[in-house]
Amino acid sequence: MKTREDKIFQTSGHIVMMLLSACAIIPIVLLVISSFTDNDTLIRNGYSFWPEKLSFYAYEYIFRTGNSVVHAYGISILLTSVGVVSSLVITTMLAYTISKKYLPGKGILTFLVFFTLLFNGGLVPTYMNYTNTFGIKNTFWGLLIPSLLMNGFNVLLMKSYFVTGVPDEILEAAYIDGASEFKTFYRVALPLAKPVVATIGLFAGIAYWNDWQNGYIYLTKRTDLYSIQNLLNRMIQNIQFLSQNSANISNANVGLAAIPSVSVRMAIAVIGILPIILIYPLVQNNFVKGITLGGVKG
Template sequence: MNREHRIWQWITHIIMVLASIGCLFPFVLLIVSSFTSEHEIIREGYSFWPKSFSLEAYSYLGGKLNEITRAYGVTALITIIGTIVGVAITAMLAYPLSRQDMPYRNLVAFLIFFTLLFNGGLVPTYLIYTQAFEIKNTIWALVVPGLLTNGFNVMLVRSYFASSVPTPVIESASIDGAGEIRTFFSIVIPLSTPILATIGLFQLVLYWNDWFNGMIYITDSKLYSLQNMLNRILTDIQFLASGSLGSNVRTGPMPSETVRMAIAVIGVVPLLIAYPFFQRFFVKGLIVGAVKG
């Protein structure tokens, strides 16, 4: 390794460290602000080094522990179901598209790509889910829409299958008497763990952070996802903070700013816990799956 190469390597490392710190700072500020008193934020704004420490925001959310716990359960359920089913559908659709001998595969691929550019609009989609599928105010209203919006994942997995699953291996399995289903589950799936883990992470984040479907299709508070429940709590506290009702309930200002930060922390922590389990697959699956189409 020559001197010039080492210099560029150090420069690259420094740039990446600075970029990582830049990405980390907002999250650190988020956590610190959630433990800062409302009075200090109102007087002096947000700071990485608050003068006063307060658990007021988490104490307020603790009063709604039952609702938040139930919302966590709903979100965990739809995330698990949606991720498993979504990955299965994506893999089973992408595998035939990666085979050169599939009839009309280019037409099917074009139709999938078309859905990435255009959709039917909110009103037709709402009518289909509520009147044709009749899933309004059911847990499936939070699962099904996410299963039908993974065209990008299909293209990603198709590219991985085409470039990373050796065709001679599939042909050898066929010669040995293995059918398409046996080949898919015994050969293709074990060789595709990185890309499946990658799109699994995509699906997990999609379902965990989803609030739109709950806002449109769910009116029963018992079926609120975590994001919808936290949004309702934030709306309630903003109403109390801005109206005269808030002054009758509390002697001080409602912790609207700190609660907003605490809500964000509660929502993002499970994803931070899950990410390390996917990290070793994520980079390889994303890069290799995007090399060839």
């Protein structure tokens, strides 16, 4: 039976979590409403949950400016899918390897993974290496490979789960039954690590979906390979360029008047985050289990 103190603590906790949830949800709601607000009204009255005039022109502008948003979405979906699968394969196999107690050189491998969290080669050497040695410039690989294919934090997170969440007795039973190391990993350890696999898959998916830097650096000619983030970023840059140089461009004021310069930014943000908002609830349960990293229960 709960005591009065427990009820007060639980109620207080619920109130705090409701406030924190509201702080996360209210800006997103305001963002969506602003994207459907008339641009002139938004400039005149500012952001509001109850705008005077609704308008779909920001979305019409995005989809009718000659930029293939649908094609960019396809590139982003392909990039995210391939990136998540590749990242999970590399991360799980490396993490399982360094989680073995009697692995020769385990300390060195773990140190090398941890070292990548502290230092990197720098932007210029990395760029020269990827472009001159691997030749990924202006290719799909330029979006996939640099910096995001595997993350040291994800490897150490999964390694901790294999150590604390997968009992050695189960692995030893698989060895006794004649299972090979790979079969034990694939049939025994990996299914038990489903929560952390879903968590790391979500981390990798968000990283690939939101990434625009690789496309900005490595795609200098192949604009047809732009992901949705690269395309939307270019649209914002074009609008900013027109706004800053309107005095030097003949008839610029006429063209700028037709551009929803403020509301289009809100619409661009909505288009960029919409898939993440839709997918996150599907993996939420595993995500919560994965970040807690529960130990072996007796």
